[in-house]
Amino acid sequence: MREVRRSADRFLTVGDGTVTRHSFSYGAHYDPANVRFGPLVAINVEHLAPGSGYPAHRHSDVEIITWVLEGVLRHEDSTGIAGDVGPGVLQRLSAGPGVQHTEVNASATDPLVFVQMMLASDHDGDPEIEQRAVEPSPGVLVATVRVHAPGRLHVATFRGGETLRVPPAGRHLVHVTRGDVMAGGEGLGAGDELRSDEGGPLVLSGDGPGEALVWSLDG
Template sequence: MIQIDRASSRYHADYGWLKTYHSFSFGEYYDPNNIQFGPLRVLNDDFVAPLAGFGAHPHREMEIVSIVLKGYLQHEDSTGHKAVTTFGGVQRMSAGTGIVHSEVNPSATEEVNFLQLWFLPEEHGLTPSYERTEFPVEKMKNALLPVVAKQPSSPGIAHIHQDVTIYLSDLERGNELTFTQPEERKIFVFVIDGDLTLQGDALLQTRDAARITETPALRLSTNEGARFMLIDLPN
């Protein structure tokens, strides 16, 4: 089954320094019918103005992944980590028993756009940790490139304490991919840019998403080209 969530259906807020779009209940947006999809609890599409950002604030018992799409994002936390990430990099933070962090745009001229994803962890009481990884952007071409996984197979894949895998892809016109998984699992697809067709008939456009169940083989194609994220999730 494929449930399509159009970009225009997302909750939107404009705070001046931050323009954000929420795919799930978050902050002042609450919908009891839109809390999570499997362990995927938050997907925020954030645009942060130059020299602005989220000041120091706490988190507990959550796996937080940030994927920068454009610009630069500077992270700093109470475990002593500080790093700047741009496209081609992923940061993963395990809040565990408690961590304080900030996420700001260090550029004086350029807006940063990043996807903020929260996942419920497999277990509570983890020691807080932070990781920044870099992936080979060129390997996204006409392939599903894993960038976050429970069991990373290379140094370019961030480790997450949940049975999920996040893939990124640049699918060119005239190409097609098929993703397979066990029947009891779920798939979440988010189109970053372009158009993407699922199973030959479900058309997604830029920033549309799909929540997919009971589909062990998913066919992905495009008319003009697509950059997208695919998440393999447990029930």
């Protein structure tokens, strides 16, 4: 089965200087039919006003993958790691039995937009953090960080006219972050998602500039 979920139909949370669109049940939002997709349990698109963010809060038993679209995210966690993350760098935080982190917009003048994804984790050791620069290559699936979960994340970018093939997997989820992308014959705009459990290869293409986060899931 293939399902398209549009950006405007996602759950919405508005806070003090924060606006979040949720792909799955999260916080006060609950839909028993939309709790997870394989090991994926959250895809949140965060919009933070200058200087705004989230004070220290705790996560456990999840992989937290962060991809900044615009601005600079200031991250600090209970492992002692602190620093800034900007566009083109993917961050993985494996929470293990528990980790606290703080996330704020590092700028006093510019907005921040980032995608934060969470997967149910197989990691039961100490919390881990990794950051990796991702160099876009139009028409190519670019590998990113490894996760402690049955899934693989790639970044797909397009300038116009490229087509690429995503190898078979038990499930695929394509989340478009910029522009317009065709996925499995479905037209997707920024914030839209395609979920498929058909298992076979998936074809992506773009007639103009575009970017998508592509999950191949085995769980």
